[in-house]
Amino acid sequence: MSWPTITSLLRRVFSTSEFGLPAASADQPVLQASGLGVSRGSRDILSGINLRIHAGEKVGLLGPNGSGKTSLLRVLAGMVAPDEGSVQLHGRELSKLPDRHRARLLALVAQEEATELPFTARDVLLLGRTAGQPDWHPHRRCDHAAVEDLAQRWELTGLLDRSLQEMSGGERRRVLLARAFAQRSALLLLDEPTNHLDLRHQHQLLDHLRASSETTVMALHDLDLAASYCTRVLVLHDGHIVADGHPSTVLTQELIRQVWQVQALPVHLAGQTRLLIEGA
Numbered sequence: 001m002s003w004p005t006i007t008s009l010l011r012r013v014f015s016t017s018e019f020g021l022p023a024a025s026a027d028q029p030v031l032q033a034s035g036l037g038v039s040r041g042s043r044d045i046l047s048g049i050n051l052r053i054h055a056g057e058k059v060g061l062l063g064p065n066g067s068g069k070t071s072l073l074r075v076l077a078g079m080v081a082p083d084e085g086s087v088q089l090h091g092r093e094l095s096k097l098p099d100r101h102r103a104r105l106l107a108l109v110a111q112e113e114a115t116e117l118p119f120t121a122r123d124v125l126l127l128g129r130t131a132g133q134p135d136w137h138p139h140r141r142c143d144h145a146a147v148e149d150l151a152q153r154w155e156l157t158g159l160l161d162r163s164l165q166e167m168s169g170g171e172r173r174r175v176l177l178a179r180a181f182a183q184r185s186a187l188l189l190l191d192e193p194t195n196h197l198d199l200r201h202q203h204q205l206l207d208h209l210r211a212s213s214e215t216t217v218m219a220l221h222d223l224d225l226a227a228s229y230c231t232r233v234l235v236l237h238d239g240h241i242v243a244d245g246h247p248s249t250v251l252t253q254e255l256i257r258q259v260w261q262v263q264a265l266p267v268h269l270a271g272q273t274r275l276l277i278e279g280a
């Protein structure tokens with residue numbers, strides 16, 4: 001496969017930016033899903049999903065293994081067409097947006113990304129900067145400068161010229177997350193972004209997201225992190241949304257026992273409800 005073909009494919013996969021972002025009215029959701037359903041064989045893996053995500057929300061997508069978090073993120077990103085229902089991005093039908101346009105509006109960081117290609121961190125961040133641009137779009141001086149800034153912010157400077165194949169899981173994850181920020185997308189869809197990250201990098205990432213203006217939907221397994229950093233949580237169970245709201249009202253002992261079959265102890269700390277998980 002030629003280099004232009006590979007970069008073209010990667011730009012579509014690593015979809016996004018501020019270019020062409022429609023002016024949203026105050027009450028128009030950034031992202032809206034209506035009646036979403038996804039089936040595989042005879043199984044419904046998502047069913048009756050309705051949601052409206054507004055600008056700036058930090059939404060935690062929670063649920064046990066197999067509850068449908070990745071499937072929902074993939075549908076919301078336009079990577080998979082739903083069998084039922086539709087998704088609207090800034091009021092426009094997602095399925096009708098050209099790939100390149102979609103790539104300017106949202107960034108998806110998948111749970112596992114293929115890293116067989118010998119890309120360096122610098123290549124990946126530069127691809128993020130030019131996502132949604134024509135394939136012949138040259139990298140400008142400002143793109144290179146932005147990559148250096150991102151590398152500094154995400155502590156990747158020493159890794160910039162190393163191949164992703166030669167990195168640890170956490171280092172690679174940080175490069176892929178930094179790529180999403182390189183895209184300057186107004187909507188971030190992150191599948192288990194804290195996966196592989198050590199504690200400091202987990203909090204650094206979530207602190208940054210909390211302070212940023214980007215609308216964020218992220219699948220998380222750690223309920224306490226969700227309670228600390230999300231403005232809203234959606235709980236999926238067997239492909240259905242079973243709860244939606246502020247973490248302090250949604251993440252009750254009763255709901256956690258029903259959905260995850262573990263005991264949780266809510267602790268009130270500095271005006272926040274935190275969760276100690278006591279075990280099954």
Ligand SMILES: Nc1ncnc2c1ncn2[C@@H]1O[C@H](COP(=O)(O)OP(=O)(O)OP(=O)(O)O)[C@@H](O)[C@H]1O
Pocket residue numbers: 040045063064065066067068069070071072
């Ligand atoms: N391509 C597929 N074919 C058949 N079943 C699938 C396919 N993809 C996902 N599933 C099933 O759909 C259900 C939801 O999977 P999904 O990956 O969305 O769950 P998840 O909540 O992200 O899980 P995890 O927390 O383990 O990452 C699971 O039961 C899974 O086995």
